[in-house]
Amino acid sequence: MNDSSGAPSFIDAHCHLSDERVFSESVQLIHRAHQAGVMKIMLGGLEPDEWDRQIQLRTQYPSLISTSFGLHPWWVEKLSDAEIARALSRLRVDGVQANAIGETGLDFHVKRDSARFGAQRAAFLAQIEIAEGLKKPLVLHIVKAHAEALSIVKYAKFKGPLMVHSFSGSIEEAREWMKLGALLSFSGGVLVPGKFLKVKAVIQSVPLNHLLLETDAPDQGWREGFNEPSLIPELYQGVASLLGVKLELLTQKLAENFRVFC
Numbered sequence: 255m256n257d258s259s260g261a262p263s264f265i266d267a268h269c270h271l272s273d274e275r276v277f278s279e280s281v282q283l284i285h286r287a288h289q290a291g292v293m294k295i296m297l298g299g300l301e302p303d304e305w306d307r308q309i310q311l312r313t314q315y316p317s318l319i320s321t322s323f324g325l326h327p328w329w330v331e332k333l334s335d336a337e338i339a340r341a342l343s344r345l346r347v348d349g350v351q352a353n354a355i356g357e358t359g360l361d362f363h364v365k366r367d368s369a370r371f372g373a374q375r376a377a378f379l380a381q382i383e384i385a386e387g388l389k390k391p392l393v394l395h396i397v398k399a400h401a402e403a404l405s406i407v408k409y410a411k412f413k414g415p416l417m418v419h420s421f422s423g424s425i426e427e428a429r430e431w432m433k434l435g436a437l438l439s440f441s442g443g444v445l446v447p448g449k450f451l452k453v454k455a456v457i458q459s460v461p462l463n464h465l466l467l468e469t470d471a472p473d474q475g476w477r478e479g480f481n482e483p484s485l486i487p488e489l490y491q492g493v494a495s496l497l498g499v500k501l502e503l504l505t506q507k508l509a510e511n512f513r514v515f516c
């Protein structure tokens with residue numbers, strides 16, 4: 255996708271400017287991104303208070319910001335069952351205002367509390383059903399749980415568009431997600447020399463019509479210091495050379511893929 259001056263324009267398919275850690279700086283971060291040629295920024299949902307901050311940013315920058323309301327697996331882990339139930343009832347109503355439902359999913363990393371895996375499964379299934387009911391796409395956070403997440407999505411018979419953000423699965427798992435029509439979004443790890451070799455092999459196996467790119471800012475920086483959406487052109491350039499495609503083709507294809515989240 256090119257802007258009217260012919261310069262390529264970029265999409266940050268997933269980041270957290272409405273996260274408490276960076277919200278006070280979000281206006282400067284959005285301005286810097288816009289100056290760097292970013293035409294869309296999609297926020298990832300964490301918990302109900304953060305959904306309100308997403309609405310504030312989208313009201314200020316309606317053409318730039320896409321919103322996603324959800325209960326992230328890490329919040330499912332730390333909230334009580336009653337708090338989760340309240341958040342989900344609110345999502346059933348407020349979700350209509352969002353561009354997508356998520357991030358939701360399963361995170362079975364060794365650092366997570368396995369006593370809450372059951373709560374993660376239940377909240378994931380509930381959010382898939384909410385997305386289906388509201389006819390919204392899904393944004394998924396899946397870590398060390400691809401086989402089970404795939405079976406839950408199939409069990410729920412979810413038919414809408416979906417994105418697996420910061421994809422970290424295998425080539426086989428990527429293939430299974432793509433059979434469901436999923437878009438796979440990759441973060442800056444693919445730029446780090448000598449690391450994340452598995453993810454670099456996976457991204458090279460993903461056809462352009464299933465691909466998205468994201469900063470996941472302020473997390474997952476690929477260079478020292480702060481990560482922010484204005485850095486996404488660097489990720490596009492790195493991925494274009496990794497895949498051996500022209501930057502213009504990459505920006506155009508990813509803009510087409512992202513349309514369902516606008």
Ligand SMILES: [Zn+2]
Nearest residue numbers: 268298357470
């Ligand atoms: Zn995220």
